[in-house]
Amino acid sequence: MVTTPTENNRVLLASRPEGEPTAENFRIETAAVPEPADGEVLLRTVYLSLDPYMRGRMSAAKSYAAPVEVGAVMEGGTVAEVVESRSPDLEPGDLVLSHLGWQEYGVQPARHVRRLDPARAPISTAVGALGMPGFTAYAGLLQIGRPQPGETVVVAAATGPVGSMVGQIAKVKGARAVGIAGGPQKVAFLQELGFDVALDHRSPTFREDLKAAVPDGIDVYFENVGGHVWDAVLPRLNTYARVPVCGLIAHYNATEAPEGPNRVPQLMQAILTKSLTVRGFIQNEFVKEHYRGFQEEVSAWIREGRVAYKEDVVKGLENAPEAFFGLLRGENFGKLLVQVGPDPTR
Known part of the structure; x- marks a missing residue:
């Protein structure tokens, strides 16, 4: 049974780095868990994806996407569990691909998340080999x-x-x-x-x-x-x-x-x-025409043993900054994930 939490731990961008990021560029804080409005879902993060593009989001330099604002939650793709739903399309306990960023809980419109089928592939692959x-x-x-x-x-x-x-x-x-x-x-x-x-x-x-x-x-x-x-x-x-x-x-x-x-x-x-x-x-830029084919082909190649993948899993949201520094130095071995909370499929 999924219970509604009261506290949300999250990692904020405290300042913009000059050169290599340091711990001083991040701040961990506890905030109240937000409440979903009509059409929204409250999600609990299971896995947070750490990726090199996040370094660019820490900078105010002009790029293809807007930077993370100082004082805002660091952004990132997530695999999450529905805790509370105010949408007819999702129920508590459903697992989804989402974009909560570096935090334990968050609210998103139901139309912005995609339900995952744990029987098709491990849910962590939604931000890795199949993500x-x-x-x-x-x-x-x-x-x-x-x-x-x-x-x-x-x-x-x-x-x-x-x-x-x-x-x-x-x-x-x-x-x-x-x-x-x-x-x-x-x-x-x-x-x-x-x-x-x-x-x-x-x-x-x-x-x-x-x-x-x-x-x-x-x-x-x-x-x-x-x-x-x-x-x-x-x-x-x-x-x-x-x-x-x-x-x-x-x-x-x-x-x-x-x-x-x-x-x-x-x-x-x-x-x-x-x-x-x-x-x-x-x-x-290729999602509209090729994402469905990617899902079908690559999932089949994985099942057939023609394609394999490796994951590097770090446990605990508080360890996300240090893991991210290692990623930029090439210290990770495989797809780098932070397991923020329990994986209900394991």
Whole structure:
């Protein structure tokens, strides 16, 4: 039985970070649990998704989405349980995909949440392999990268929720998958997932290793990191290579331009002379046409054992800031989740 709570613990943005975020940029407080109005539901957070895009929301710089206001609850995707409903479409005990942010309880319009079927897949996957990260990989790779059988697909941060899906979907489509990750443990995991080659970007011989791994060049590079990995990849791109760009985590904490020569002319020359397609994207631009197909295809691939996923679960909302710092440093191993409250399916 779902009981109505009285206190709501939540994490607020206390100040905007300069460079790498610190604990001082967050504040944990206890507030009253809000009451739902007609058409709304009161939700209890089970899982909170932590994702690199949240660093951008902490900044007031102009971006594709509005920043989190100082003093407001940090935003984030959530899997939640309905505690109280004032909508005929949902009942207490229903499990939903929602966007409550970093808090234990919250109210949302029933039309803004999606009911989950625990019999179809573990509910945590709704913010991972079968959620925004999985769809980012699916849409970016298939709609922009468009890998063909026998082509070489390279992806960095390859053990993360996006990168691991990119490589596995590339394999499903008949392409050759080269994954780049940090450290021997992550490299070994990529080999378990069936990547053709797994490389450690921390290795002093990384550039040489990448060159050896792609003797015929790179046809698709799925970019979500930037930094020295991109510097090593650029010379290896083939004519007509496609580069979907969904993130640049290596630069999110930067406060000034990087040192060294201006590489923009080199990049523009490569785009021109190799006829490269470099396309930034936000996953929601593909939702209307491709989300249903994503749900059907990827859930089937998971059931068939053709696609696997790994979750890194941290328990307790109070630990969300420290887990987020680790995410930005690449310390997570798999899809990073905070288990805020009990999972009624386990």
